Amino acid sequence: MSKRPGDESTTEELPSSFPVGAEHGASRIHFEVEGVRYEGVRELEVRPNGERLLVVERRVGDGSLPGPCLVRQLANPSSFLQRQRLYEEVQLAFRLSHPNIAQVFHVQTDEVADAAYAVMEYVAGPSLETLVCAALVRGQPLSVGFGLYVGVEVADALHHAHTLTSDTGAPLGIIHRDVSLRHIALGLHGEVKVLDFGAAYSLLVGREESPESLLRGDVAYSSPEYLRKDPLTPRSDIFSLGVMLVEVLTGKHLFEVRDVPVVAKQTRLRTEAPPSLPLAQMQALMETFGPDVVEDAVATLGDDLKAVLHTALRVNPQERFATAADLRDALRGVAHTRLPQPYGRAEAAREAAQVVSAGGQLRDQVEFGEAGLYPAGLERHELGLGKE
The missing domain is CATH 3.30.200.20 (Phosphorylase Kinase; domain 1)
Structure with missing residues (x-):
């Protein structure tokens, strides 16, 4: 577990590979x-x-x-x-x-x-993974306003990355490839930050390509085409953002691997790091994935929001939103018609504080299971709650 800031009782040894003269x-x-x-x-x-x-x-x-x-x-x-x-x-x-x-x-x-x-x-506030876990412990998912706000902000960031060009104007073709709860954080003032482009794909000349069999990022949020190792486009990130938004808005992941039997299936693919959901089950789920799976997951949401998520989560990339900007604008449209008041940074910061406070008070009363429900980072200082 992480230490609280200001605890000087121990020394964190920076690696010897840091600059000479440290x-x-x-x-x-x-x-x-x-x-x-x-x-x-x-x-x-x-x-x-x-x-x-x-x-x-x-x-x-x-x-x-x-x-x-x-x-x-x-x-x-x-x-x-x-x-x-x-x-x-x-x-x-x-x-x-x-x-x-x-x-x-x-x-x-x-x-x-x-x-x-x-x-x-350094983003001092909680990740979406922490917030979703805290909301789950609290027994109530994050609000629609919060989900729409985060979705708009992340989609806008992805559109910037997708459309970035080189100094000569050539498209860089950046695709994040790991849009997930753990890579989106909320600052202490409610600002949304996309983290870690370490798994990103790009057309940047001179880059070494990932091995054909390697899946980078968490496959629990991967698009169908990525799990098939088909060519990627920005629409792959749109699918991942759709999966993430379903989890934020409902408290449940789109894919339920517990209903999928473990089958000894030969695959040439391997994951770079342990995924949050098993690769074999994810591949099996993708073979039967379709609009009915999405409908079951988003049944409690309004028709306008469901329509946006259905479009983002089409199996065929060509049927999804053409750009992350299109998804951003669609989410803004839902927010404009559904929310009685504008929802922004201040509202997100307040809701996050309420969620982690309620979840933190209940965490000791919950059986977290073998894997643990709360991420290890759920410490008071990382949630903006101050020292005990």
């Missing part, structure tokens, strides 16, 4: 990049693929750019090509400039230590 103090680690000094605070997460996320304080001599940010220590790859791909993936995020995409401040590879890292924006 100072190892008794209670903190310091390093400097391009005149900006970073003071390590704590380790936030170690991912299954070996990546480490650390929260650091950012300081410069004139006092500007204060506050926390995130250092993403990429796992040491085993070859130059793999290392180069990791660097290029972070470089993709570095090109993105949108208020709903977590910013990358600095990227660098360390050839001596065979590592790459990025200094990134």
Whole structure:
């Protein structure tokens, strides 16, 4: 579990692959990049693929750019090509400039230590995964207003990524490939941030392609064409966003793998990291997936919102919204007709605080099961609740 900010009883050791000249103090680690000094605070997460996320304080001599940010220590790859791909993936995020995409401040590879890292924006509020779990514990899903607000913001961010061009005007063809609850976070003021373009696909010249058998990202939110390893378009992200919105609005995932028997099925595909739902069951579910599955999942929602989700979740990509901007505008239309008052950052921040407060009070009364219902990050400081 993560430590609370300000707990100086232990030292978080930044890896040796950080910039040469880093100072190892008794209670903190310091390093400097391009005149900006970073003071390590704590380790936030170690991912299954070996990546480490650390929260650091950012300081410069004139006092500007204060506050926390995130250092993403990429796992040491085993070859130059793999290392180069990791660097290029972070470089993709570095090109993105949108208020709903977590910013990358600095990227660098360390050839001596065979590592790459990025200094990134730190979103201090909860992920959607945490909010959906808290709402589930509370016994009531997040509001329609919240879901529409998040959907509009994420769709707008994806449209920016999908339409980004190079310095010469050539389309970069960026597709996130991992739009899911854990990669969308809500800032403390209600701002929505899309995180982690590490699994992104792009037409960027010189990039090493993913192995044909490798599925990057969480397959629980993958489009049918991605699970078939068919060519991808931005409409694949639209499908993933549709799956995510169903979960936000209903509290239930679109796919129920418990109803699918485990079959010893030969597949050439493999996942890069352990998925939240098993690959074999997801492939089996996709073989019978259609509008009836969507209708069952969204039965409690209004007809106008159901129609939007049905379009986003068509099996045939050509039948989905043509662009993320089209999905954004459709969600805005529903919000305009359905919500009595505008729903924005302030409303989202209030609802998130209420949900995590209610869910946090009940979490000790709930049997979470073997896997655990709440993500490990559900600590008071990460939910904006302050210290106990």
